[in-house]
Amino acid sequence: MSWKKFLTSPVFFKNLALALVIVAISVFGVMKFLSVATNHGEEIPVPNLAKMSLEKAEERLSDIDLELHLLDTVDYNPAFPPYSIVEQDPLPAVTVKDGRKVYVKINSGGYAKVVLPELVQKTYRQALSTLRALGLQEGDVKYVEYMAKDVVLEVKQNGKTLKAGDKILKSSKIDFVLGDGKTGFQDQEMDSINASEQLEPAPAEEENAE
Known part of the structure; x- marks a missing residue:
């Protein structure tokens, strides 16, 4: 069979x-393989891991x-369970x-x-500025007689007097006992009255002088 006849024969076209x-x-097989090997076009939405334990989150991601x-x-956040996830990167969705x-933080x-x-x-x-910097909260404020106004006289927690060096939990409420600033003014007024009385001559002494 000649090439011309072969090229036009049904066998050739078959x-x-x-x-x-x-x-x-x-070609389809190679493209499919490359697509799988390079994850071409395959994207996974990141789930929300907030409040999950590490074990549960690890299982969720592994799936x-x-x-x-x-x-x-x-630092402890009361809005989340202890040792649960509070932050993640990438974000959900x-x-x-x-x-x-x-990446997560617990x-x-x-x-x-x-x-x-x-x-x-x-x-x-x-005192209040120092308190807030330490992560503590302001509790009740009580005023008592004292010569200086708004000066801290006592620091308390649940009725117990605290002193410098005591260890307390963050976010605790601290109560203050402050001076009212009134006693000093009263004392000064009494001192002025007493001084004025001492400077005034007695009536008997004025009559003798006449």
Whole structure:
């Protein structure tokens, strides 16, 4: 059979069609393999891990081919269970490729303790500023007679007097006993009256002088 007849024969067209099918299948297979190998077009939405334990979050991420990575423990937040996740990166609903690490921070097991500094004889404004910087809260304020106004005389918690160096839990409420500033003015007024009486001559002495 000549080439001309072969190229126009049904056998040639049959072989050509078979070859094209094989090439098409091969190309499709290679593209599919590359797509899987490079995760092309495959994105996974990151779930919300807030308030989950590390174990539960790790299982949740493992089911969707993501990895959990613990960054740090943060100060206790009462809005979250102890040792639960409070922060994550990427954020929930952000889409990522499989194998991506999700970084998390967990809640502490409870409030930390702070050392109470010396607050007695400081002004109320100074004491309050120090209190807030330590993560403590202002409680009740009581005034008693004292010559200086708004000076801290006592610091208390649940009725117990505190002193510098005591350790108390963060977010605790601290009560203050302050001076009312009235006693000093009364004493000064009495001293002025007494001084005036001493300076005035007695009536008998004035008659003798005449």
